[in-house]
Amino acid sequence: MRVAIAGGGLAGLSCAKYLVDQGHTPIVLERASVLGGLVAAWQDEEGDWIETGLHAFFGAYPNMLQLLQELGIEDRLQWKKHALIFNQPEKPGVLSRFEVPDLPAPINVIISILRNNDMLSWEQKIRFAIGLLPAIVRGQKYVEDMDRYTLLEWLQKQGIDDRVNSDIFIAASKALTFINPDQVSATIPLTALNRFLQERHGSKIAFLDGAPPERLCQPIVDYVTERGGEVRVNAPLQEIALTAEGNVKHFLVKASQGKPAYEVSADAYVAAMSVDALKLMLPEAWKTEPYFQQLQELEGVPVISIQLWFDRKLSDVDHLLFSRSPLLSVYADMSNTCRAYANPDKSMLELVLAPAQDWINKSDQEIIDATLLELAQLFPSQIPEQAQLLKARVVKTPRSVYKATPGRQQYRPVQTTPITNFFLSGSYTRQRYLGSMEGAVLSGKLTAQAIDKTAPIPAHIDSSNETSKPVSQSSTNAATA
Numbered sequence: 001m002r003v004a005i006a007g008g009g010l011a012g013l014s015c016a017k018y019l020v021d022q023g024h025t026p027i028v029l030e031r032a033s034v035l036g037g038l039v040a041a042w043q044d045e046e047g048d049w050i051e052t053g054l055h056a057f058f059g060a061y062p063n064m065l066q067l068l069q070e071l072g073i074e075d076r077l078q079w080k081k082h083a084l085i086f087n088q089p090e091k092p093g094v095l096s097r098f099e100v101p102d103l104p105a106p107i108n109v110i111i112s113i114l115r116n117n118d119m120l121s122w123e124q125k126i127r128f129a130i131g132l133l134p135a136i137v138r139g140q141k142y143v144e145d146m147d148r149y150t151l152l153e154w155l156q157k158q159g160i161d162d163r164v165n166s167d168i169f170i171a172a173s174k175a176l177t178f179i180n181p182d183q184v185s186a187t188i189p190l191t192a193l194n195r196f197l198q199e200r201h202g203s204k205i206a207f208l209d210g211a212p213p214e215r216l217c218q219p220i221v222d223y224v225t226e227r228g229g230e231v232r233v234n235a236p237l238q239e240i241a242l243t244a245e246g247n248v249k250h251f252l253v254k255a256s257q258g259k260p261a262y263e264v265s266a267d268a269y270v271a272a273m274s275v276d277a278l279k280l281m282l283p284e285a286w287k288t289e290p291y292f293q294q295l296q297e298l299e300g301v302p303v304i305s306i307q308l309w310f311d312r313k314l315s316d317v318d319h320l321l322f323s324r325s326p327l328l329s330v331y332a333d334m335s336n337t338c339r340a341y342a343n344p345d346k347s348m349l350e351l352v353l354a355p356a357q358d359w360i361n362k363s364d365q366e367i368i369d370a371t372l373l374e375l376a377q378l379f380p381s382q383i384p385e386q387a388q389l390l391k392a393r394v395v396k397t398p399r400s401v402y403k404a405t406p407g408r409q410q411y412r413p414v415q416t417t418p419i420t421n422f423f424l425s426g427s428y429t430r431q432r433y434l435g436s437m438e439g440a441v442l443s444g445k446l447t448a449q450a451i452d453k454t455a456p457i458p459a460h461i462d463s464s465n466e467t468s469k470p471v472s473q474s475s476t477n478a479a480t481a
């Protein structure tokens, strides 16, 4: 089957990858000049990579890790020591580490919490553990049911100390969803916690060894094109044209880069755009369908990425850090964490500003100034006196992953739509992971499977191809490497 896919983020590319594995011919149409969507990056005039956002991979990403293995690029993940590291606002410049020993889950995570005495008292730890019990014992069903509550409401309901919220959950909530515990659905952090408590290497963190378009997207493009598929950039979908019956007739690609508008016809069509872009593209005839109406309940959340180049080394920490500051969420010194950005003499911090609602319309300079003020708390001996800022870059994403407020789970659409030749893909669609890279890859795989079901592969095609295996939610992970 020929399959047209609008959107060259991780979901669209993953969908194309699994379609070629099943013997189909995908053609990916990406609006931008660079692939990757929310993981896109580009080089500035000085050759430095500017990224849409700091991206951390987790051991609890089975589909992403499986994809990297299938592409033969699993060595591009640089695994860090198994630990979660937090700044301590009350002790500027001092880090608090939850070191996870190499023992079976959940004992390893529990030991890491028990051993850390910087952030929680024993009483708080015990209350926290008791509060978490239903999620551990009753599993994902309970976690899904908690979508009724904000995280803050859930913590109060469980009698979990406010200090646990301010010490741990504000940081986790901002890192996972770019919003605070009084807004985020309890399901989101509980899902992440559950994975961390169930998988030995679930909370182990890795960084890609370079810019995602080169190191992650390009290998997928090569894989797809070598097997007869096609990937086009500067190919914005302008219209989903319909037949008289309301199915897709063709995708109309907008004129771009001096190329006139053109039609792409296929046997099946996939929208792998963000939910916000898709809503603008929906044909009038589909808008009354309840399936498409539910999309109105989903909306991207703003987030801002900041990269700062300094004239000296600020730290030797080779890890992701939770800043626990009001403005910032997570950050990393990429000169330590990422091979392609390595520099023994100068730091390059990549930071996530979240929640970004109040900042998205501010100037880059205002954002940089506010960030430097907070960094003075994190690096008190170097900022502002010692270290000089050489360069700063700000990337604003007004609508990123879907805003995971309470009640959203029910509106996340499955990949199969009521239109027989039209499918959805994207980290916002229904899959058991959050709006994340893992969610995007898994959604692409689920979409490819759904399409494949509509056209069973003829018997003469080699069915021993293991790479197109169904979704493995709990496959062994490469984090053990």
Ligand SMILES: Cc1cc2nc3c(=O)[nH]c(=O)nc-3n(C[C@H](O)[C@H](O)[C@H](O)COP(=O)(O)OP(=O)(O)OC[C@H]3O[C@@H](n4cnc5c(N)ncnc54)[C@H](O)[C@@H]3O)c2cc1C
Pocket: 006, 007, 008, 009, 010, 011, 012, 029, 030, 031, 032, 035, 036, 037, 038, 039, 052, 053, 054, 055, 056, 057, 235, 236, 237, 238, 272, 273, 274, 277, 303, 304, 305, 352, 397, 400, 401, 425, 426, 427, 428, 435, 436, 437, 438, 439, 440
């Ligand atoms: C700052 C930031 C930090 C993040 N950190 C992490 C992290 O640490 N770990 C993690 O797992 N996840 C993280 N994420 C989330 C992760 O990046 C996303 O969940 C994932 O990349 C989404 O992929 P997607 O393919 O579903 O959507 P997108 O990446 O949004 O892809 C959609 C694509 O569709 C294209 N498109 C839109 N309209 C059209 C059109 N009309 N025609 C053709 N193409 C179109 C877009 O250009 C885009 O390329 C982060 C995101 C951000 C913004």
